Amino acid sequence: MFYREAGQFKASYQNDQQIFPIRQDQIGFIALMGFLFLVVPFIANQYWLQAVLIPVLIFGLAALGLNILTGYAGQLSLGSAAFMAVGAFGTYNFMLRIDGIPFLVALLLGGLCAAAIGILFGLPSLRIKGFYLAVATLAAQFFIVWVLVKFGWFSNYSSSGVITAQHVNILGVDFRSPEMKYLLTLTVVVVMALLAKNMVRSSTGRKWMAVRDMDVAAEVIGIRLMRTKLQAFAISSFYCGVAGALYAYMYLGTVEPEGFNLDMSFRILFMIIIGGVGSIMGSFIGAAFIVLLPVFLNVAFHSTIGAYVPADLASNLELIIFGALIIFFLIVEPHGLARLWQLTKEKLRLWPFPH
Amino acid sequence: MAREFGDVIIDLQNISLRFGGVKALTDISFNVREHEIRAIIGPNGAGKSSMLNVINGVYHPQEGKIIFHGQERQKMEPYEAASQGIARTFQNIALFKGMTVLDNIMTGRNLMMKTNFLHHALFWGKAQREEIEHRKKVEEVIEFLEIQSIRKTPVGRLPYGLQKRVELARALAAEPNLLLLDEPMAGMNVEEKQDMCRFILDVNDQFGTTIVLIEHDMGVVMDISDRVVVLDYGKKIGDGPPDEVKNDPKVIDAYLGTSH
Amino acid sequence: MTFFLEVLIGGLLSGVLYALVALGFVLIFKASGVFNFAQGAMVFFAALTFVGFTEVLPGWTGLAPGSGAVFWLAFILALSSMIVLGIATERVVLRPLVNQAPITLFMVTIGLTFFIEGVAQGIWGSHVRRLDLGIEDVPVMFLLDNFDMMISQFDVIAAVLALVMFVALAVMFQYTKVGRALRAVADDHQAALSVGIPLKHIWAIVWSVAGFVALIAGLIWGARNGVQFALTFTALKALPVLILGGFTSVPGAIIGGLIIGASEKVAEVYLGPYVGGGIEGWFPYILAMLFLLVRPEGLFGEKHIDRV
């Protein structure tokens, strides 16, 4: 069976609006989900689950959050990590202070805290656009981390703000093992990614993109800039917040505010530039790329030189490669790896008869 | 062609607009009647676009009154103008470059959509029904403007003439009662111009939409407009039916006489 | 009162340095409309390259370490590196992106930031360096004796140096052909061409001048706090400076720098103790953010209405 839509006619607008209009894509997606949910937990070892898959999923979710704001609504943010911190510390405090609160509820509330803070720091976007906003989001980055460090209440008065995530138990099922953590993370991430996909393909997403592409025209057709931008800020921060909570509860277990630093915000930005600005799938491709790059570097070095890279050199090499890739992608393929994947599919659609 | 027009739907009184030291509009008054095609002409920089921007709230004049549907309106934001049924196109195409033709036109209906982002996130029931319902309307517009074959194309890839048409489609999707068109035929070849003229007349005819039109091509203006306002250096120097304006010595002096 | 003045003057003096970095931003923004996030990285690169050369030159040339000859040779080599870096950036990175959205240009300079930082540390190493300009960091005796005020001699000399630089640049803008062309570019690219200098040359010159400014800022800062990665964070504070002063105004950069420098010090000293200190890290950004809400066009900018 060739990859194409031949013979698949869309009889209704409803069919035309599906996420995967081509049947092969639907099958591909279901197969991928089957693999991730049913096969991976059994074949992946602890290293793969804990050091690769879980962080890729979590950073993918954070990148998706940033992509909603930057890729779809066109508002640049350099403070994603701070909103992750809000989500992590928010969830921690709900778990700590409300007896018997279900984890998923605390997660949701943590995300909502991030959304509220996101709206606050999004306020200047009403008066300015594009990169001017970078300064407001830097304010969020530095201020939020500072608050979490200085005010002990947020970390239940532990030293330098370190928090240790409580154990997660949902309806009697314990989420301690890497497999269980992976499955929970995967579930949350897949659900949220689908919700995001639905938003961006409907009127909500069209409004964001309208504001991104031409704000005056958007306003003239009746889109309220303020409401739309703040909504994007809120939803984006919500996604980052949930990602931050998962980062604390499903990935590291112990986190401190300083861990959610500017460098992390930049990394998340790089994920969307490399993966694909304005692409849901690109967020995850970018996250996988950035998380795996150091691993690749080490493997590459080990196999050629026979030694691991000194940490110092590795980190500088990483800086150089990140920087060069950002420049490369913005110049050569501004829609990132996701676009390359799409182009491959389009080629495939024509294959083997390219005309 | 003696056509009958309804009441004045928008009345502009003594409008003045400045940008710093630049006087874009000085003491301009004119009105637009229901169902007419009202042209604004004048050399570059005369203030024509600014006039449209004042009508739909993009620019706020320092002086003057605007009476819309019999009500004097206060300082108004563009989205409020939109919700009162004013739609427009722009001199320099202002489409949403990253979106397809279909999505661009769908945004034109945003004010009529009642579902919120939570509905959209679930994309089930109400949200989906609404999306389909509006899609049908949009398909009507697409058919009307004969752009079926490009509905899934990203607008950035379209030739200039078609982009202009998509922009008109987006404005029409809002089912406006007042349509402002800023040089809809600029940069088009004769054939494209003829198409555009036909669409404008059809819109006016079939939907009864009132149209304010900025156009440089005097042939077109004479053909399709009912009344013409002439601006020069931000001042009104003529107002009336095309034939009358064409023969007004002041207008000939300032505009028609000189090449622009 | 004396103490307040000390704090204020200390803040103003460090504000001069923020202004110096902001000036690099302004130059490039005016000439090419690019918001060069990498200006901070350029400062770091310049300082590190200078120190690096002072370390290796004695070995290469046999000159005495710490001698004037080494200093000037290192200075010239660092400056040349900055010019090469600037011109390469303009050619390789920015020219292919002409006419792209400002946000894309901004993001590409973030990539550039990482690249420059990686290269600088890759060549010269990542450890903290001392940079000695031969100016001692002691109080100005005159002020200490007469007014009982502790003002660092180093800061004063640094500020004077920076001011000389501002004046020199202002003169260049006002009276040279390049300066006129540059001002014309900021207004209108077409007009600039009619002055008779090709845009490409202007960009090359501007990037070189921005490199020079970065080097001076890097030297002063490096001498004060050591040459280290943290420099890039300090340089970030040029962003709030620009929000206050406007992105295209040289006097705006200076006044914005002074305001940010002074207010963050005063806030730290008088407000810090109540909230546990460390507010210098975010104060300029929050200040800029509030400012954006009230006056997004900056102190000197004109209100801009999008043309449609």
Ligand SMILES: Nc1ncnc2c1ncn2[C@@H]1O[C@H](COP(=O)(O)OP(=O)(O)O)[C@@H](O)[C@H]1O
């Ligand atoms: N947003 C704006 N900011 C500053 N000046 C403007 C703006 N819009 C228009 N102008 C000025 O107002 C005058 C009229 O412009 P415009 O209405 O575009 O003329 P026209 O459409 O007749 O060519 C011009 O001098 C123009 O420079």
Ligand SMILES: [Mg+2]
């Ligand atoms: Mg015009």
